[in-house]
Amino acid sequence: MKKQNVANISRRSFFKVTAGLAAASGITALPKNVHAAAPGSFATLIDLSLCDGCPDRGMPACVSACKAINKDKIPPISDPIPKPWPRDKMIEDWSKKKDVFNRLTPYNYIYVQKAEVDINGQKETIHIPRRCMHCDNPACATICPFSANHKMKNSAVVIDQDLCFGGAKCRTVCPWGIPQRQSGVGIYLHVLPDYMGNGVMYKCDLCHERLEAGRLPGCVEACPRKALLIGPREEIYALAEERVKQMNGFIYGKTENGGTATLYVSPVSFDLIDQSLKKKPGEPDMKVRIERRMAKSDNRGRAVLAAPVIGMAAGAVGALKWLSDRKEKTAGGDSDNG
Amino acid sequence: MAEKILEDKGLVIRHSLVELIEHWAIALSGLILVVTGFFQMPTANRYYIASIPGLAWSGDFFTTLKMHYVASVIFVVAAFFHVVFHGMRGEKGLMPKKGDMKTSIAVIKSFFGKGEEPPFHKYLPEQRLAYAGMAVIIVLLILSGLVKTYKNIYAPDMSLAVVLTATWVHNIAFILFFLAFFAHMAAIILKPNRPMIRAIFTGAVRLDYARHRHPLWMAELEGKAETTTEQQTPLVSADAEDAEEDTANTQAMQTTQEETPAGTEAATPGETMTKEDQINLERK
Numbered sequence: 001m002k003k004q005n006v007a008n009i010s011r012r013s014f015f016k017v018t019a020g021l022a023a024a025s026g027i028t029a030l031p032k033n034v035h036a037a038a039p040g041s042f043a044t045l046i047d048l049s050l051c052d053g054c055p056d057r058g059m060p061a062c063v064s065a066c067k068a069i070n071k072d073k074i075p076p077i078s079d080p081i082p083k084p085w086p087r088d089k090m091i092e093d094w095s096k097k098k099d100v101f102n103r104l105t106p107y108n109y110i111y112v113q114k115a116e117v118d119i120n121g122q123k124e125t126i127h128i129p130r131r132c133m134h135c136d137n138p139a140c141a142t143i144c145p146f147s148a149n150h151k152m153k154n155s156a157v158v159i160d161q162d163l164c165f166g167g168a169k170c171r172t173v174c175p176w177g178i179p180q181r182q183s184g185v186g187i188y189l190h191v192l193p194d195y196m197g198n199g200v201m202y203k204c205d206l207c208h209e210r211l212e213a214g215r216l217p218g219c220v221e222a223c224p225r226k227a228l229l230i231g232p233r234e235e236i237y238a239l240a241e242e243r244v245k246q247m248n249g250f251i252y253g254k255t256e257n258g259g260t261a262t263l264y265v266s267p268v269s270f271d272l273i274d275q276s277l278k279k280k281p282g283e284p285d286m287k288v289r290i291e292r293r294m295a296k297s298d299n300r301g302r303a304v305l306a307a308p309v310i311g312m313a314a315g316a317v318g319a320l321k322w323l324s325d326r327k328e329k330t331a332g333g334d335s336d337n338g
Numbered sequence: 339m340a341e342k343i344l345e346d347k348g349l350v351i352r353h354s355l356v357e358l359i360e361h362w363a364i365a366l367s368g369l370i371l372v373v374t375g376f377f378q379m380p381t382a383n384r385y386y387i388a389s390i391p392g393l394a395w396s397g398d399f400f401t402t403l404k405m406h407y408v409a410s411v412i413f414v415v416a417a418f419f420h421v422v423f424h425g426m427r428g429e430k431g432l433m434p435k436k437g438d439m440k441t442s443i444a445v446i447k448s449f450f451g452k453g454e455e456p457p458f459h460k461y462l463p464e465q466r467l468a469y470a471g472m473a474v475i476i477v478l479l480i481l482s483g484l485v486k487t488y489k490n491i492y493a494p495d496m497s498l499a500v501v502l503t504a505t506w507v508h509n510i511a512f513i514l515f516f517l518a519f520f521a522h523m524a525a526i527i528l529k530p531n532r533p534m535i536r537a538i539f540t541g542a543v544r545l546d547y548a549r550h551r552h553p554l555w556m557a558e559l560e561g562k563a564e565t566t567t568e569q570q571t572p573l574v575s576a577d578a579e580d581a582e583e584d585t586a587n588t589q590a591m592q593t594t595q596e597e598t599p600a601g602t603e604a605a606t607p608g609e610t611m612t613k614e615d616q617i618n619l620e621r622k
Contacts, residue, residue, distance in 0.1 A: 297407055300411070
């Protein structure tokens with residue numbers, strides 16, 4: 001099986017990386033139980049105690065690796081970009097600002113956010129690589145009207161740019177507003193460009209194709225301090241818990257939005273980090289205990305799934321009653337013409 | 339149970355209360371589904387629909403999804419009830435018959451003054467075809483909708499091929515449902531069909547109309563049981579009728595008479611049933 005192989009290969013490369021990290025940082029020992037890994041499902045660990053934002057580089061390594069991998073992803077933009085009626089100002093064009101790397105854009109799927117935190121009267125800067133969290137039950141994917149956005153078995157949440165109309169519903173329902181729109185590209189140009197859709201939504205796809213080929217995501221591979229790790233979900237979850245315990249720190253992404261495939265660990269509380277962040281377009285905050293908003297409709301959804309049984313049972317009861325009534329009537333010499 | 343001639347009221351019960359409930363459950367929940375389904379596309383904010391006072395909810399995807407689910411429960415229960423209830427009772431009046439397509443074309447031509455209408459059974463051949471068409475659309479909507487619901491709650495990572503299929507079946511069937519709804523409305527606007535409108539509200543059509551246009555059905559009813567004059571409990575009594583509707587029906591009837599070649603026996607009862615007679619009936 002291809003999938004099995006992919007998972008195995010990836011697991012192996014994961015262990016190479018974590019083994020290297022374990023040796024380099026001395027922070028943690030490698031979990032030894034290889035067989036316990038959940039088949040095919042990955043998670044990422046982002047250790048904020050390790051990330052320093054690459055001060056010696058012009059652009060953090062994870063960002064430049066991501067940019068290099070995705071530099072030809074977006075096809076040429078239509079010129080002029082159709083005006084989305086009746087909201088002309090809704091055009092979002094980043095095609096002339098491809099180099100921007102201090103926020104999320106359609107051309108930039110990861111950036112390193114800086115949080116100035118007060119710790120015991122001392123100002124400290126926390127560097128936070130931000131990208132899609134790849135949620136366990138992502139509303140951005142499940143309620144995409146065209147299923148252009150989908151949660152893969154390997155846990156990556158992937159937008160198919162050939163199917164996306166750029167309506168930005170995914171960004172609206174994402175607690176972090178992650179997906180970014182590029183107008184003037186995509187299938188909407190061939191349908192009703194002025195009236196329906198407005199481009200394509202772009203975001204991190206966890207290097208889904210590289211993962212499938214048994215390679216690491218660009219950001220994970222490039223990080224010089226091994227602040228980013230990827231591996232089988234159970235292993236990463238265990239590793240995150242272990243590190244949190246060791247640093248007497250905090251974890252983010254485990255319960256947020258119903259659970260995600262990205263765990264941040266930090267010696268500083270995420271409440272404190274969030275307080276120093278201001279949510280802006282392309283710059284997510286870090287609110288803790290974010291609930292999954294779609295969970296509120298799950299019970300109604302379960303009622304929908306039960307509805308066929310309810311309907312059939314009611315129909316059968318009604319029809320049986322009618323049959324027995326008719327039988328009685330026939331026995332009594334009366335006939336029914338219903 | 340349902341179909342019965344009420345000679346003294348000049349009515350024929352065409353639909354039982356259960357059938358009326360089924361119809362309106364599907365119709366009203368279906369309309370809510372169309373609207374809330376439409377708002378699953380990011381249209382409400384873009385087109386300022388959500389800016390209209392009272393329609394702010396239309397721009398909130400979580401709210402419209404909840405509404406879509408609630409309406410789905412009614413829609414799906416009604417659809418499954420319909421199949422099992424009428425299936426077990428062996429009621430097949432709406433199932434298409436051989437030759438319905440050909441007859442339908444003749445009937446539609448007759449609406450435009452070409453040729454004459456054949457005598458009908460309880461349902462017109464195009465009603466049977468429309469029923470089958472709508473049934474197919476509803477089956478597609480329900481099956482794909484159930485897959486999408488299951489995915490939303492339990493399996494966001496289910497096979498992409500399955501999700502894409504369900505999504506596009508749902509989207510295309512949505513468009514077809516919308517078109518079918520319009521065709522349905524267009525059909526009842528046609529004058530010859532108007533006397534049937536009251537049946538979907540009250541359960542009954544006028545006896546003269548039925549004798550004139552549905553002689554095959556009436557023959558069956560009259561053959562099966564003797565015409566009853568005893569007071570049954572009709573769904574809505576003649577008194578409750580809207581005077582306006584009566585006028586419309588009478589006019590429609592007269593038009594039908596004009597369109598049908600004169601001198602046919604079936605046309606005679608229609609002439610005798612005037613609004614005056616109806617009022618007299620009501621006074622009784």
